[in-house]
Amino acid sequence: MTEAVETRIAQIVRSHDVVLFMKGTPLFPQCGFSSKAIAILEHLGVDYDSVDVLQDQEIRQGIKSFSDWPTIPQLYVKGEFVGGSDIMMEMYEAGELQAMMDEQGVAKAG
Ligand SMILES: N[C@@H](CCC(=O)N[C@@H](CS)C(=O)NCC(=O)O)C(=O)O
Ligand code: FES
Secondary structure, eight states: OOHHHHHHHHHHHHHOSEEEEESBOSSSBSSHHHHHHHHHHHHHTBOOEEEEGGGOHHHHHHHHHHHTOOSSOEEEETTEEEEOHHHHHHHHHTTHHHHHHHHHTOOBOO
């Protein structure tokens, strides 16, 4: 990953409380894993942003080294990497994702 990409990614995760790196958009996810991640965020009712990695190959590859995580989607909360869709689902079912959002003071959507 070039320094420029690293800087871009750092800037993205710093400037959004909750951001999902995904394939496609929240309205039109282009993969079931990304769709699942969006469904979880919608259930939580938090304000979130998303980055479509299919529109940017540098980000698509760069985010994997940035997080040291090999796949998309990837969730970041307050600049910290949380996980992919499996981890999100496990945390959601255990009530841990909601708890984390509350602790971090993440805003509700709406
Ligand atoms: N079990 C994974 C599923 C994600 C996954 O396997 N993603 C693949 C297919 S969408 C991926 O990102 N491959 C690398 C790529 O497409 O750049 C999760 O918890 O998120
Ligand atoms: S795009 Fe094929 S599994 Fe995600």
